Amino acid sequence: MEKVSLKFSIMLTAVMLAAMLAGVWLAAAYRENGSRAILLPDQAMTLFPAPKPLAAFAFKDHENRVFDLSRLKGKWSFLFFGYTHCPDICPTTLATLARAHENIAKSSAGAKDVQFVFISVDPNRDTVGKLRQYVTYFDTGFLGVTGDNAQLGNLAAQLGAVYQLAITPGMENYPVYHTAAVFLVDPRARYHAVFAPPLDAEGISRRFEVLRELEGPKAT
Amino acid sequence: MRWRHTGFACLILALAPIAAATEEAGVSVRDAWVREAPPGVSMMAGYMVLQNKTSRPQVLVAARSPGFETVMIHRTIAKEGMTGMEHAPQVELLPKASLVFAPGGYHLMLLNPKRTLHAGDRVDITLEFRGGLVLAVAYAVRK
Numbered sequence: 001m002e003k004v005s006l007k008f009s010i011m012l013t014a015v016m017l018a019a020m021l022a023g024v025w026l027a028a029a030y031r032e033n034g035s036r037a038i039l040l041p042d043q044a045m046t047l048f049p050a051p052k053p054l055a056a057f058a059f060k061d062h063e064n065r066v067f068d069l070s071r072l073k074g075k076w077s078f079l080f081f082g083y084t085h086c087p088d089i090c091p092t093t094l095a096t097l098a099r100a101h102e103n104i105a106k107s108s109a110g111a112k113d114v115q116f117v118f119i120s121v122d123p124n125r126d127t128v129g130k131l132r133q134y135v136t137y138f139d140t141g142f143l144g145v146t147g148d149n150a151q152l153g154n155l156a157a158q159l160g161a162v163y164q165l166a167i168t169p170g171m172e173n174y175p176v177y178h179t180a181a182v183f184l185v186d187p188r189a190r191y192h193a194v195f196a197p198p199l200d201a202e203g204i205s206r207r208f209e210v211l212r213e214l215e216g217p218k219a220t
Numbered sequence: 221m222r223w224r225h226t227g228f229a230c231l232i233l234a235l236a237p238i239a240a241a242t243e244e245a246g247v248s249v250r251d252a253w254v255r256e257a258p259p260g261v262s263m264m265a266g267y268m269v270l271q272n273k274t275s276r277p278q279v280l281v282a283a284r285s286p287g288f289e290t291v292m293i294h295r296t297i298a299k300e301g302m303t304g305m306e307h308a309p310q311v312e313l314l315p316k317a318s319l320v321f322a323p324g325g326y327h328l329m330l331l332n333p334k335r336t337l338h339a340g341d342r343v344d345i346t347l348e349f350r351g352g353l354v355l356a357v358a359y360a361v362r363k
Contacts, residue, residue: 087263087330088296089303091255092323095363130260137258162301173263173331177304197303198324 051190083122099201266328289332
């Protein structure tokens with residue numbers, strides 16, 4: 001009886017050891033591949049295998065400085081098209097991006113090489129002063145930019161973004177239709193990835209941190 | 221004994237209208253909030269969870285508030301790769317079901333607040349349903 005029990009406990013110990021080893025191996029495998037697996041095609045982010053270099057454009061930022069192609073170089077840029085008279089999707093997206101920014105700032109690589117740019121497609125109503133008040137409310141580091149319709153159309157077309165102002169004479173609060181995705185441009189000013197709505201801060205920051213680590217030396 | 225029965229019947233009769241009224245007011249609202257507006261912005265949005273506790277559909281037909289110049293029921297929609305807003309003249313709540321007003325979907329579009337609202341404030345909005353049901357709801361302003 002005692003012999004059986006001893007055999008049984010040896011077996012049990014062996015099984016437990018095997019399970020522990022399997023666990024360690026799985027954890028190691030996850031560390032190896034898990035971070036990359038997050039960048040596999042999913043609904044939250046589309047990553048382009050051959051990032052597309054952007055061509056020249058010219059905007060003004062919320063401090064009235066020129067914001068052109070050179071301002072996209074040397075940093076990862078998150079771009080979002082919208083307008084300040086937008087009650088739902090724009091404030092929701094900017095609040096989400098502010099949280100993503102916070103998460104990235106807490107990561108080991110920090111947020112020094114990251115910028116967030118709100119591009120107003122409604123330059124008639126969104127003056128430089130208005131943009132400054134608006135973007136800095138969400139995050140003091142955010143940039144607000146706008147330009148004339150030709151320049152807005154130029155960058156929008158390069159990113160595959162669309163927008164439409166439903167201007168109605170005599171109507172002050174005309175609606176604007178716009179792409180609600182967030183575009184990611186790499187430090188070589190190449191259109192690198194796009195985040196599709198519904199957006200969540202953790203989904204964006206986690207994917208971005210992995211992408212930045214993998215692309216790091218290549219992207220700059 | 222007989223008196224006690226009569227008393228009980230009276231109690232039931234007295235309670236019946238209350239039960240009917242509860243059934244009438246069988247829509248509840250929770251998590252009602254309004255997003256604080258950035259400075260200089262006069263367009264805000266209100267959100268909440270509506271629950272229809274009755275076994276009949278309930279139709280939200282209007283929202284009003286003394287705190288804003290205009291209140292409209294809106295829905296954020298996506299079409300042809302763009303996101304925009306459309307006016308929803310009425311919103312039907314299915315029997316015994318909830319409907320969520322949330323960012324990116326249904327919301328109350330709140331135009332021109334009478335005073336500047338800050339996180340922590342409360343603002344009253346009245347929801348009107350077909351058939352006369354009216355609910356006064358306090359919305360919490362938050363970031």
